[in-house]
Each structure stands twice: as C-alpha cells, then as structure tokens.
Amino acid sequence: MTPVDDGERPVTSPVLQVEELSVQFGGLCAVDEVSFSVEPAEIVGLIGPNGAGKTTTFNCISGVIVPTEGNILIQGQTVTPFTPERACAMGVLRTFQNVRLFGELSLRENIMMGAYSAGRCSMVSAMLRLPIHARLEREAAERADHWMDLLGLMDYADAGATSLPLGLQRVAELARAMAANPQIVLLDEPGAGLNKVEKERLSDILRSIAAETNCALLVVDHDMGLVMGLVERLVVLDFGKLIAQGVPEEMVRHPDVVEAYLGVA
Amino acid sequence: MDLVSLGQIVISGLANGALYAFVGLGFSLISRSTGIINFAQGDFAMLGAVLTGFLVAGGIPLILAVPLAVLVCGLVGGGLHVLAIQRAERANMAQLIIMTIGFAILIQGAVTWGWGSDPIAIPAFTGSAPLDLFGVTILPQQLWLVGTLALVTALMWFFFQRTVLGLALRAGASNPLGAAFVGINHKRLGAYSFVAGGLLGGLGGAVWAPIAFAQVDIGIALGLKGFTAAALGGFGTTFGPIAGGLIFGLVESLAAGLISSAYTDAISYGLLLVVLIARPQGLLGKIKRGAVDDHREEVLSAGLLATRLSRQDFIRFSVAVVVLLLLSVILAASWKTAALFAGITAIVVIGMVLLTGFAGQISLGQGTFMMVGAYASGYLTLKQGWPPIAAIAFGMVFAGLLALVLGRFIFRLRGYYLAMASLSLLMIFQTLARELHGITGGPNGLPGIAPFNIFGMQFFSDDEVFFVILVATLLCLIAGLSITRSRVGRALLAMRSDELAARACGANVVRLKIGAFVFAAACASLAGSLYVHYLGIANPLPFSFKSSIEHIVALTLGGFLALYGSYFGAAVVVALPSVITTVFGDADTQAGAGLKFLLFGLLVIVVIILQSNGNTRRGSERVRGWLRSGLRLKTAET
Numbered sequence: 001m002t003p004v005d006d007g008e009r010p011v012t013s014p015v016l017q018v019e020e021l022s023v024q025f026g027g028l029c030a031v032d033e034v035s036f037s038v039e040p041a042e043i044v045g046l047i048g049p050n051g052a053g054k055t056t057t058f059n060c061i062s063g064v065i066v067p068t069e070g071n072i073l074i075q076g077q078t079v080t081p082f083t084p085e086r087a088c089a090m091g092v093l094r095t096f097q098n099v100r101l102f103g104e105l106s107l108r109e110n111i112m113m114g115a116y117s118a119g120r121c122s123m124v125s126a127m128l129r130l131p132i133h134a135r136l137e138r139e140a141a142e143r144a145d146h147w148m149d150l151l152g153l154m155d156y157a158d159a160g161a162t163s164l165p166l167g168l169q170r171v172a173e174l175a176r177a178m179a180a181n182p183q184i185v186l187l188d189e190p191g192a193g194l195n196k197v198e199k200e201r202l203s204d205i206l207r208s209i210a211a212e213t214n215c216a217l218l219v220v221d222h223d224m225g226l227v228m229g230l231v232e233r234l235v236v237l238d239f240g241k242l243i244a245q246g247v248p249e250e251m252v253r254h255p256d257v258v259e260a261y262l263g264v265a
Numbered sequence: 266m267d268l269v270s271l272g273q274i275v276i277s278g279l280a281n282g283a284l285y286a287f288v289g290l291g292f293s294l295i296s297r298s299t300g301i302i303n304f305a306q307g308d309f310a311m312l313g314a315v316l317t318g319f320l321v322a323g324g325i326p327l328i329l330a331v332p333l334a335v336l337v338c339g340l341v342g343g344g345l346h347v348l349a350i351q352r353a354e355r356a357n358m359a360q361l362i363i364m365t366i367g368f369a370i371l372i373q374g375a376v377t378w379g380w381g382s383d384p385i386a387i388p389a390f391t392g393s394a395p396l397d398l399f400g401v402t403i404l405p406q407q408l409w410l411v412g413t414l415a416l417v418t419a420l421m422w423f424f425f426q427r428t429v430l431g432l433a434l435r436a437g438a439s440n441p442l443g444a445a446f447v448g449i450n451h452k453r454l455g456a457y458s459f460v461a462g463g464l465l466g467g468l469g470g471a472v473w474a475p476i477a478f479a480q481v482d483i484g485i486a487l488g489l490k491g492f493t494a495a496a497l498g499g500f501g502t503t504f505g506p507i508a509g510g511l512i513f514g515l516v517e518s519l520a521a522g523l524i525s526s527a528y529t530d531a532i533s534y535g536l537l538l539v540v541l542i543a544r545p546q547g548l549l550g551k552i553k554r555g556a557v558d559d560h561r562e563e564v565l566s567a568g569l570l571a572t573r574l575s576r577q578d579f580i581r582f583s584v585a586v587v588v589l590l591l592l593s594v595i596l597a598a599s600w601k602t603a604a605l606f607a608g609i610t611a612i613v614v615i616g617m618v619l620l621t622g623f624a625g626q627i628s629l630g631q632g633t634f635m636m637v638g639a640y641a642s643g644y645l646t647l648k649q650g651w652p653p654i655a656a657i658a659f660g661m662v663f664a665g666l667l668a669l670v671l672g673r674f675i676f677r678l679r680g681y682y683l684a685m686a687s688l689s690l691l692m693i694f695q696t697l698a699r700e701l702h703g704i705t706g707g708p709n710g711l712p713g714i715a716p717f718n719i720f721g722m723q724f725f726s727d728d729e730v731f732f733v734i735l736v737a738t739l740l741c742l743i744a745g746l747s748i749t750r751s752r753v754g755r756a757l758l759a760m761r762s763d764e765l766a767a768r769a770c771g772a773n774v775v776r777l778k779i780g781a782f783v784f785a786a787a788c789a790s791l792a793g794s795l796y797v798h799y800l801g802i803a804n805p806l807p808f809s810f811k812s813s814i815e816h817i818v819a820l821t822l823g824g825f826l827a828l829y830g831s832y833f834g835a836a837v838v839v840a841l842p843s844v845i846t847t848v849f850g851d852a853d854t855q856a857g858a859g860l861k862f863l864l865f866g867l868l869v870i871v872v873i874i875l876q877s878n879g880n881t882r883r884g885s886e887r888v889r890g891w892l893r894s895g896l897r898l899k900t901a902e903t
C-alpha cells in the first residue's frame with residue numbers, strides 16, 4: 001500500500017519501529033527482545049494471552065515506563081528521555097485498558113484536552129486571554145466538534161465524562177486521542193466491555209479512521225473476531241516473547257500461535 | 266576549636282539526633298504502611314514530653330509517669346486513625362495529609378489550652394550530675410536517650426525480622442493485597458502504624474524532655490527535623506531514619522558550634538531543602554527504576570461550596586461584594602478590621618486554591634512569600650523611596666521567581682515534598698528576617714511604613730484601606746477565575762483527575778504545577794505588602810507557621826476548588842477569635858489561643874470527613890441525574 005503524503009514527513013519510514021525491546025520487573029521478564037514496526041495508515045493487531053506483555057509494550061511506546069533494553073523509533077527518530085508528553089508531541093497517542101477519562105471534565109472538555117498539544121500557551125497568556133489563547137481554544141473546539149460528530153458523541157457533549165456508559169467512554173477516549181492529530185494511536189483492548197453492536201460500530205470507526213486520516217493503529221484485543229476483521233497484520237506475543245507476525249490468515253494456522261492460545265501443539 | 270569542645274558538640278548532636286530518629290522512625294513507619302506523611306509526628310513527641318512533665322508535677326513518680334505518657338501518645342495516635350482517618354475513606358492523599366495537619370493543630374491547641382505554652386522542667390531519670398569523659402561532660406539523661414533508642418531499634422529489628430506479625434506488616438507495607446492474604450486488613454495496618462507512631466514519638470519526647478524543657482512550641486520543629494531524619498535515611502527503609510536522625514543531629518550541632526548559633530535553624534532547614542532536592546530517595550534509599558506509576562489520584566472534593574465554577578459564580582460573587590460593601594458601611598469598627606484582615610487572608614487563599622485545589626500541591630509556607638512582599642514594601646518604600654505600587658510589583662515578581670526556582674526542583678518529584686520544603690523555607694526566612702538587621706530591622710522590624718498611595722491618593726482610614734484590599738481581592742479573584750476557565754485551567758483539572766492521562770495528552774505537568782505555585786506566591790506577596798501598608802510595620806511574627814495554619818484552615822473551609830469560597834474561609838478564620846472572646850472570655854490569653862487552634866484542628870478534620878463522604882453522594886447524584894435526563898431524551902424522541 002502507498003501511504004498518503006501529508007507533505008511534512010518522510011513517506012517511506014515506518015511510523016513506529018520497536019527494536020529489541022525488553023522490560024524487566026524484578027526477576028520477571030515482561031517483554032523479551034521484541035521487535036516489530038508499523039507503517040503509516042496501517043492497522044496492526046498486537047495479541048497474546050493474558051500477561052503476555054501487551055500493555056507493558058504499550059507503556060514503553062507511549063513513554064510511560066523506561067524499557068530495560070531496546071529502542072523505540074518514532075518516524076525514524078529516538079527521543080530521550082522519552083516521556084508521555086514527548087510521545088504525544090511525536091504523534092503517539094493511546095487509550096488505556098481501564099478507561100482513563102478526566103472525571104472532572106465534561107465529555108467535550110475531555111476531547112478538547114486531546115487537542116492540548118496543538119500549541120503552547122503559558123499560564124500568563126491564558127490569564128490575560130492573549131490572542132494565542134483564543135486561537136488555540138477555537139482550534140480545540142473545532143477538533144472536538146469534528147470528532148464528536150464523526151464518532152456520534154454530540155448528544156453527550158456536556159455530560160460528565162465518567163458518568164457515561166463504558167462503550168461511550170471507550171469511544172470518547174478514542175476521540176480524545178484523535179483530537180491530537182496523531183500519527184499512530186495505541187488502543188489497549190478497545191472492545192473490552194462492549195456488546196456486539198458496539199463492537200461492530202467500533203471496528204467501522206477504526207477502519208474509517210485509518211483510511212481517511214493516514215493515522216496508523218496498533219490494536220490490542222482479546223476478541224479474535226474483532227481483531228481478525230480489522231487488522232492487516234498481526235504481532236503475537238507470549239510470555240514477553242514475539243512468537244510470530246504476519247497476515248491474520250496465516251497466524252491462525254501458525255503452530256506456535258495455536259500452542260500459545262490452546263496450550264497444546 | 267579544641268578537641269574537648271568538639272567532643273561536647275558531638276555528644277549533644279548525637280543526643281538530639283536520637284530524638285529526631287524517634288520521630289523519623291514514626292514518619293517512615295506510617296508512610297510505609299499508609300502512604301501518609303503524618304504532620305502530627307513531631308507533636309506526638311511534644312505531647313509525650315509535656316504529659317510526662319504534667320504527670321510528674323501532679324505528684325506521680327517518674328517511673329509511672331513516663332510509661333503512662335507514652336501509652337497516651339499511642340492511644341492518641343490510634344484514636345486519630347480510627348476516629349478521623351478511617352471516617353474519611355474516600356479522601357485522597359492530599360486531603361489525608363491536610364487532615365494530619367489538622368491533627369497537629371489539634372494537639373498543639375489542646376496542649377496550649379490545657380497547660381499553656383510555658384516550658385515545663387522535668388527531673389532527670391537518674392540524677393543530673395554530669396559524667397566526665399576526658400573532659401567532655403555527658404548527662405546521664407543523654408545516655409538514657411541513646412540507650413532507649415538502641416533498645417527500641419533492637420526490639421523493632423526482632424519484631425520485623427523474627428515474628429510472623431512483623432513480617433506480615435512488612436509485606437503489607439509494600440503490598441496491601443499481600444497483607445490481605447495473611448489476614449491483615451489495610452485499616453488495621455494503618456491503625457497499628459499510627460499507634461506505633463504515637464508510641465515512638467511519645468517515648469522519644471518523654472526520655473528527651475529532662476535534657477531540655479517540655480514545651481508546646483517544639484512540636485513543629487521536631488516534626489520538621491524528624492521528617493529530615495526520615496528523608497535523609499530514606500522513607501522506604503525501616504532503620505534508615507535512625508542513621509538519618511543521628512547524622513542530622515550531628516550536622517546541626519556542628520553547624521551551630523562551628524559556624525553560628527544564630528543561623529542554626531536556617532542551616533539545618535537548608536540542609537533539609539538540599540536533601541529533598543538532591544537526593545529525594547534519601548542517602549540510604551534506592552530509586553526504583555522503570556516502575557509503572559499507575560495509581561490514579563482520587564479527586565480532591567469541593568469543600569463546603571460547589572466544585573465547578575460557572576457563570577452563576579459571578580452573580581453570587583457580585584452579590585457577596587455588594588453585601589460586603591454594605592457591611593463595611595454598617596459594621597462596627599472592630600468588625601471592619603476583621604473584614605480587612607479577612608480580605609488579606611483571602612488573597613493568600615485564592616493563590617492556594619490554584620496550588621492545592623487545582624494543582625494538588627500542599628504548601629505550608631505561603632508566609633514566606635508574604636514576607637517577601639512585606640519586606641519589599643517596607644524596605645523599598647522606607648529606605649529606597651520607591652512608590653508603594655512599584656515595591657508591591659517588585660515583591661510579587663521576586664516571590665514568583667523564588668517559587669519558580671523552588672518549584673523546578675520540587676515538582677520533579679512525585680509526592681508531597683512541597684509541604685515540607687515550603688515549611689523549611691519559611692523557617693529559613695524567619696531566621697533571616699530576625700538576623701539580617703540591615704535590611705529587615707531584626708525582630709523589631711521596619712516601623713513607619715507609609716499607608717498605600719497611588720496617583721497621589723492616600724488610603725489611610727480603615728474604610729479607605731478596605732477599598733484597596735477589596736479591589737486587590739477582586740483582581741486576584743478575576744485572575745484566578747480567568748486561569749481556571751482557560752485551557753490551562755482545564756489542563757490543571759485534567760491533571761488532578763488523572764496525571765498520567767493528562768501527560769499522555771501532552772500536558773507538561775511540571776510546568777503546570779510551577780505555574781500554579783508562582784501564581785500562589787505572587788498572591789501571597791501582594792497580601793504581605795497590603796498587610797504592612799495597613800499596619801505600618803513589617804516584622805517576622807505575623808508570617809510565622811501560625812499564619813500557615815490559618816491559611817490551611819481557611820482553604821479547607823472555603824473549599825479546595827472554590828475561588829470565591831476563599832473569602833468565606835478567611836472570614837471564619839479571622840472571626841473565630843472574636844467569637845471565642847464573646848463566648849469564653851478573652852481570646853488573647855494562652856488558653857484562648859489554645860482553644861482557637863483546638864477548634865481550627867477540629868474544623869479541618871470534620872470538614873475533610875464531610876467532604877470525602879459528600880464526594881460519593883454527589884457522584885451518585887450526578888449519575889442518577891444523567892440517567893434521568895437520558896431517559897427523558899429517549900421519551901422525547903419516541
């Protein structure tokens with residue numbers, strides 16, 4: 001596939017490269033020399049049984065934890081120190097396995113927070129309401145409206161974010177990430193806790209995002225139906241090790257993958 | 266300096282260090298098992314000392330008085346946990362820590378109320394004839410203190426290494442779930458640790474008291490120094506505080522003996538600041554690398570007034586201003602003065618709403634920044650002939666820069682280091698103000714500061730000053746509202762709700778916290794300037810730790826998030842002494858002052874319990890309200 005050139009970034013380099021990533025928690029090796037990459041606008045699934053190290057991998061890619069070994073390249077670049085705010089600035093956004101919306105903000109404000117990285121505005125310029133503040137607020141409001149409209153959240157704009165049903169909260173978290181105009185979004189179990197209808201809607205949304213915005217998606221989920229119907233490529237982890245990667249159809253027949261999931265060869 | 270004097274310094278340093286070690290042990294025990302920095306820890310030691318003195322004075326033999334006093338301290342510790350902390354189950358860490366500040370105020374108030382604040386002499390356990398060791402004199406009581414510490418250390422080691430309960434407690438400290446497996450619930454673990462904190466503090470205080478005097482004022486200093494001991498040794502270690510306490514006692518004693526005894530406090534609190542900034546994990550502790558920090562901070566609740574600021578706030582506030590203006594015309598002179606001081610306090614509290622309510626950081630030393638403003642106004646107008654408005658602006662900028670520098674170091678760390686750092690900064694500034702006679706005029710201060718004037722207008726009478734303060738309060742309030750309703754205010758709220766998620770949205774939380782701190786510092790400086798222009802004199806006394814207590818109480822009463830509640834909280838704090846005078850007689854006596862702090866402490870504790878329970882009710886109401894409106898939407902559609 002040929003990714004769309006947005007005019008600013010080199011087209012050819014993968015948006016995310018993970019090189020020999022290892023994370024050690026005490027004696028436990030939660031992630032063990034894992035390497036894979038994600039191309040622009042690609043939808044990649046990261047799967048594996050419970051405790052395989054998926055969330056830990058996400059935490060490294062989004063700057064939440066410092067890996068014991070290995071490199072993470074965003075658009076071909078490494079950043080040190082790699083913190084969550086740096087990750088966001090580089091266009092890496094994420095959702096959380098346990099939804100983490102801001103309980104004290106309304107839904108609209110949550111999504112506007114997603115556009116916080118659109119520009120810097122000091123506390124003084126905010127207090128004095130300098131033009132930069134108005135410009136950034138307008139921008140944030142536009143992006144929030146755009147994504148709420150697209151993801152069908154308009155009706156709940158003014159509700160307290162954490163008072164919404166879980167399904168809507170997951171969509172809202174996605175909208176918040178998208179409002180940052182990301183290069184890649186990491187979705188940690190976006191389907192967990194959703195019913196069948198909601199899941200179908202979610203995969204439609206994700207597909208249209210990848211198609212229309214040139215944003216790559218890295219999806220973790222335990223619902224194989226959801227993952228298989230969505231992703232172009234799968235990366236399979238087990239006990240922290242990468243055991244296979246490739247197109248979904250091959251992966252379901254891959255002996256190591258079958259063993260990891262069923263416990264027998 | 267000869268060897269004998271040096272030996273003398275070392276001996277007294279080690280003896281004081283042993284006391285700090287006792288307090289530090291309590292800090293680390295409680296913090297390890299509950300995560301709380303217990304501000305009343307120094308006051309447990311003070312209580313142990315004062316109680317022993319009181320019991321001995323009442324004719325009870327020393328051999329009974331000491332264990333009795335220690336036991337009472339343990340009971341007080343456990344009682345505070347059971348009666349207060351366990352009732353505020355939904356409170357978040359910042360609220361719980363503010364609650365322990367309430368404990369400290371409560372204990373200090375109760376002691377002052379009951380026994381006054383005069384020093385009490387206590388006989389030594391085994392005679393006061395000093396022993397002589399190569400010319401160095403050692404008091405038998407100093408040996409008692411160090412010996413008791415050694416015994417306690419050995420007992421604690423045995424308990425934690427060799428008994429099942431001790432091992433379980435250690436497991437519980439690092440892992441509440443693990444503790445649940447061995448049958449210890451979190452509540453009981455917390456209560457045990459508070460009992461232990463009380464016993465340790467009380468024992469240290471009771472054994473130390475004969476060396477010096479038992480006095481209520483030592484509580485704060487002991488708390489800070491014990492905290493330093495724990496910080497030096499590392500909060501995460503069981504025995505680190507002992508080493509930390511002894512090292513700190515030695516350094517303090519050497520600094521006093523070799524450099525200058527006038528600056529002892531400044532040097533020892535400076536050391537605390539350096540430790541917090543340079544080695545927050547302590548000299549002996551290790552920094553954990555790569556650990557996921559996935560604890561969601563729960564949300565500070567709103568206080569007595571509403572959480573979110575809406576358009577109605579402006580209306581409410583305008584009404585309040587009109588009422589105030591009317592009151593200022595009608596009110597008697599003494600109430601007018603109270604309204605004036607309430608305005609000054611409210612300005613400080615508006616800054617703290619941003620700092621504590623929105624940025625989730627506790628400062629116990631806004632008095633520092635008030636002093637910056639006070640002395641900037643005093644010195645620059647008196648000695649340099651600056652116009653007041655320029656001096657005020659200079660003070661605000663200077664205070665802001667000071668906050669910026671401190672914040673850059675402190676906010677890199679997670680946790681509540683600002684509380685201790687700001688308090689030690691206050692202690693340093695108090696010492697400097699008393700000692701730097703050339704600039705500050707020493708303890709007597711700078712008298713003869715002219716009233717505020719601008720564009721040739723003088724503001725001299727109470728009514729005129731009230732007008733100035735009202736305008737200043739309004740300006741701060743508008744600035745505060747403007748920030749909280751901006752995208753920066755949204756980011757602050759987001760950070761409060763979930764720091765990690767806010768960072769993942771690109772919010773630089775360190776910058777946000779620094780910004781709030783700088784704003785709070787500038788507000789406090791403005792308040793300090795207005796204060797001295799009104800009273801005509803700048804001296805250190807009004808900005809001592811007692812002022813910090815009033816700020817915290819006013820903030821808690823007014824609500825952590827309600828800017829317009831600041832004036833309400835401040836008014837209660839300022840009016841309470843008058844109420845006490847009316848009801849109980851004179852508030853200016855020791856007993857009256859004690860009663861005031863006792864009530865302040867109770868108020869803080871009760872309000873936080875109410876807030877933390879109100880939180881849940883409000884949350885469930887919100888859900889129900891949403892469900893109802895959701896249903897209504899559906900019925901409207903069909």
Ligand SMILES: Nc1ncnc2c1ncn2[C@@H]1O[C@H](COP(=O)(O)OP(=O)(O)OP(=O)(O)O)[C@@H](O)[C@H]1O
Pocket residue numbers: 025028030048049050051052053054055056057097556557
């Ligand atoms: N902070 C931590 N400290 C110690 N061990 C951890 C930590 N975080 C995760 N682990 C361990 O690392 C391993 C991988 O955890 P991770 O959360 O990445 O798994 P996962 O693939 O996301 O599983 P799930 O599908 O259940 O979400 C697990 O064994 C887990 O217990």
Ligand SMILES: [Mg+2]
Pocket residue numbers: 054055056097
């Ligand atoms: Mg996971």
